[in-house]
Amino acid sequence: MTRLSPNRRLFPNRLSAAFAREVNGVPRPALITFITAGDPTAAATPAILDALVEGGADIVELGMPFTDPMADGPAIQAANLRSLASGTTTAAIFALARGFRERHPETPLVLMGYANPMTTRGPEWFAQECHKAGVDGVICVDIPPEEDADLGPALRAVGVSLIRLATPTTDAARLPAVLEGSSGFLYYVSVAGITGKQQAQVASVEEAVARLKASSTIPVAVGFGVRTPEQAAAIAAAGADGVVVGSALVDLVAQHGAAAPVAIRDLTRALAEAVHSAR
Amino acid sequence: MTAPAPNSFRTQPDANGHFGQFGGRYVSETLMPLILELEREYTRAKADPAFAAEFEDLLEHYVGRPSPLYYAPRLTEALRQSAAEGLGAQVWFKRDELNHTGAHKINNCIGQILLAMRMGKTRIIAETGAGQHGVATATVCARFGLPCVIYMGAKDVERQQPNVFRMKLLGAEVIPVTSGANTLKDAMNEALRDWVANIHDTFYIIGTAAGPHPYPELVRDFQSVIGKEARAQLLSRTGRLPDLLVAAIGGGSNAIGLFHPFLDDPSVKMLGVEAAGHGLDKEHAASLAGGRPGILHGNKTYLLQDEDGQITEAHSISAGLDYPGIGPEHSWLRDVGRVDYTSVTDTEALDAFQLLCRTEGIIPALEPSHAIAAVAKVAPTMPRDAIILANLCGRGDKDIFTVADALGAKL
Ligand SMILES: Cc1ncc(COP(=O)(O)O)c(C=O)c1O
Numbered sequence: 001m002t003r004l005s006p007n008r009r010l011f012p013n014r015l016s017a018a019f020a021r022e023v024n025g026v027p028r029p030a031l032i033t034f035i036t037a038g039d040p041t042a043a044a045t046p047a048i049l050d051a052l053v054e055g056g057a058d059i060v061e062l063g064m065p066f067t068d069p070m071a072d073g074p075a076i077q078a079a080n081l082r083s084l085a086s087g088t089t090t091a092a093i094f095a096l097a098r099g100f101r102e103r104h105p106e107t108p109l110v111l112m113g114y115a116n117p118m119t120t121r122g123p124e125w126f127a128q129e130c131h132k133a134g135v136d137g138v139i140c141v142d143i144p145p146e147e148d149a150d151l152g153p154a155l156r157a158v159g160v161s162l163i164r165l166a167t168p169t170t171d172a173a174r175l176p177a178v179l180e181g182s183s184g185f186l187y188y189v190s191v192a193g194i195t196g197k198q199q200a201q202v203a204s205v206e207e208a209v210a211r212l213k214a215s216s217t218i219p220v221a222v223g224f225g226v227r228t229p230e231q232a233a234a235i236a237a238a239g240a241d242g243v244v245v246g247s248a249l250v251d252l253v254a255q256h257g258a259a260a261p262v263a264i265r266d267l268t269r270a271l272a273e274a275v276h277s278a279r
Numbered sequence: 280m281t282a283p284a285p286n287s288f289r290t291q292p293d294a295n296g297h298f299g300q301f302g303g304r305y306v307s308e309t310l311m312p313l314i315l316e317l318e319r320e321y322t323r324a325k326a327d328p329a330f331a332a333e334f335e336d337l338l339e340h341y342v343g344r345p346s347p348l349y350y351a352p353r354l355t356e357a358l359r360q361s362a363a364e365g366l367g368a369q370v371w372f373k374r375d376e377l378n379h380t381g382a383h384k385i386n387n388c389i390g391q392i393l394l395a396m397r398m399g400k401t402r403i404i405a406e407t408g409a410g411q412h413g414v415a416t417a418t419v420c421a422r423f424g425l426p427c428v429i430y431m432g433a434k435d436v437e438r439q440q441p442n443v444f445r446m447k448l449l450g451a452e453v454i455p456v457t458s459g460a461n462t463l464k465d466a467m468n469e470a471l472r473d474w475v476a477n478i479h480d481t482f483y484i485i486g487t488a489a490g491p492h493p494y495p496e497l498v499r500d501f502q503s504v505i506g507k508e509a510r511a512q513l514l515s516r517t518g519r520l521p522d523l524l525v526a527a528i529g530g531g532s533n534a535i536g537l538f539h540p541f542l543d544d545p546s547v548k549m550l551g552v553e554a555a556g557h558g559l560d561k562e563h564a565a566s567l568a569g570g571r572p573g574i575l576h577g578n579k580t581y582l583l584q585d586e587d588g589q590i591t592e593a594h595s596i597s598a599g600l601d602y603p604g605i606g607p608e609h610s611w612l613r614d615v616g617r618v619d620y621t622s623v624t625d626t627e628a629l630d631a632f633q634l635l636c637r638t639e640g641i642i643p644a645l646e647p648s649h650a651i652a653a654v655a656k657v658a659p660t661m662p663r664d665a666i667i668l669a670n671l672c673g674r675g676d677k678d679i680f681t682v683a684d685a686l687g688a689k690l
Contacts, residue, residue, distance in 0.1 A: 146304050150305075
């Protein structure tokens with residue numbers, strides 16, 4: 001594979017490119033996959049990330065482990081603990097991101113995690129590291145628009161997208177505040193709850209996505225509780241611009257450890273086929 | 280780091296829930312609309328005389344308030360033994376250990392369950408460490424007939440068996456939390472996970488003056504009954520204000536409840552006492568002494584953490600102080616220099632526990648034993664006519680097994 005610098009001018013916006021793909025003139029929904037960095041070890045992560053790209057993931061989300069993952073269900077909680085137990089540091093996560101960017105110059109990479117590890121050295125430091133490593137976007141679970149000053153301005157200053165979450169409780173009055181300062185895509189959390197638990201009714205997702213897309217100029221991706229190709233296809237068919245799958249992949253890491261890439265690639269491939277052909 | 284002193288120390292938080300740089304609302308988007316609704320409802324409740332009347336009625340007839348203000352003559356004398364000529368301050372206690380359920384925690388639970396019912400919520404959840412907040416929550420749930428789920432770290436379930444049984448007797452479901460490190464912070468994570476999945480009917484009664492805005496404010500307001508009563512009681516008994524207030528700090532609710540009504544009395548000094556566990560250079564729970572600002576459980580505050588912002592485990596012999604954070608108002612009061620903070624080790628707290636038992640015939644909880652240990656250090660350095668007012672925020676019944684174990688006694 002050719003090595004390219006993370007210079008943004010070559011790929012002015014990897015995230016928008018990932019949502020701009022078409023099949024026969026019809027926009028093709030994107031598959032977004034999540035795994036936890038350093039799970040089970042930092043050494044095992046590059047091969048898992050490569051398997052996601054080889055399997056056809058359009059966007060890769062890399063979870064930053066945290067001791068207190070309040071928004072996560074048992075699968076991702078356990079992944080966080082496995083990663084931290086093996087000694088994963090923030091420096092190691094940025095090294096993984098840089099390696100990914102060198103190997104996969106076109107695949108968007110998004111860091112997802114919690115406020116404290118992201119802001120502990122100051123938001124500017126974090127934003128600079130993201131920029132230098134070729135990270136395209138950041139999802140921070142526990143910084144709502146009300147506390148944007150802790151992360152948003154620093155990310156925007158270096159051109160890294162702040163990807164915000166919208167939920168079933170985000171009403172019409174709040175939505176503009178959520179969208180303000182968001183870029184890349186809007187992440188619709190389809191169930192009021194934690195990761196990896198129940199699945200949302202497709203009808204409710206369809207209604208929510210339509211409502212969000214009416215107000216949003218950025219793509220809308222849907223996640224939480226999507227595990228199988230059938231579910232992913234149904235969400236994509238319901239109008240989502242992207243479908244996020246996390247816990248099901250993290251479960252494969254838990255099951256297979258460092259040998260997970262094969263199973264990860266197979267599931268990703270099935271998910272990608274289902275999502276890409278859903279419309 | 281000392282910021283310029285404001286005109287009043289009692290006007291925090293600001294409209295966004297910030298105490299200076301601390302506090303705030305660091306929660307997931309799912310919870311945000313609910314937190315805003317809670318804030319609106321609390322604002323309405325504060326302006327509603329019927330809410331205040333019901334709160335006060337329950338405090339008087341159910342909790343047993345006002346709690347006594349007690350001058351401790353034999354403790355005062357004992358501490359004067361080691362004082363130089365003319366030194367050895369008078370020690371007074373605010374007796375919140377005499378409240379129904381044995382600690383200050385019930386003050387807050389009464390306030391919050393009234394809010395929950397105003398909001399039409401029909402299910403209550405809470406986290407607990409020592410079990411005191413869990414017992415107080417289970418108690419108000421029984422009193423008002425609401426189902427109650429208590430999250431408690433599996434480690435704490437083991438070391439606080441009597442309180443676990445109390446909660447069950449009161450009809451609560453106690454869920455041992457085995458995620459993370461199995462202690463209070465993990466119980467709080469699990470309660471937040473429950474809440475986010477059950478927002479339509481569930482109210483989360485947070486047990487200390489921490490969490491996302493408006494919790495630190497409303498818990499402080501409900502606990503301020505301690506300081507308001509103490510201020511009036513001491514004035515009427517002695518005609519003067521105390522020279523020093525002392526209170527133990529886990530999350531900081533009993534301390535802020537005592538301190539807040541005195542914050543604008545410049546002659547009143549205040550001392551918050553964190554748990555130094557095995558020592559500040561070893562495992563401890565002193566977030567101000569050994570932590571730095573960060574974001575956890577909905578607020579920005581001093582936290583025990585490593586250089587990557589991973590939260591580190593706290594340790595204290597007192598399960599109620601065993602938490603790696605502190606309420607945001609304390610972080611602010613420390614940075615602006617209005618309140619002093621110190622810390623006391625497990626061993627010092629155990630000594631103070633025994634000292635109070637033998638001098639005053641009062642068995643304190645291990646949490647206020649930390650405050651008593653700090654009193655024992657400072658009283659001999661203050662003039663004999665100075666008044667120290669310490670918060671005796673809990674009784675020690677729940678701790679006798681822990682203390683027996685620490686002292687090598689067999690029960
Ligand atoms: C008797 C008693 N005091 C103090 C505390 C610590 O909490 P806070 O600092 O909020 O008063 C607890 C907590 O369980 C307690 O039970």
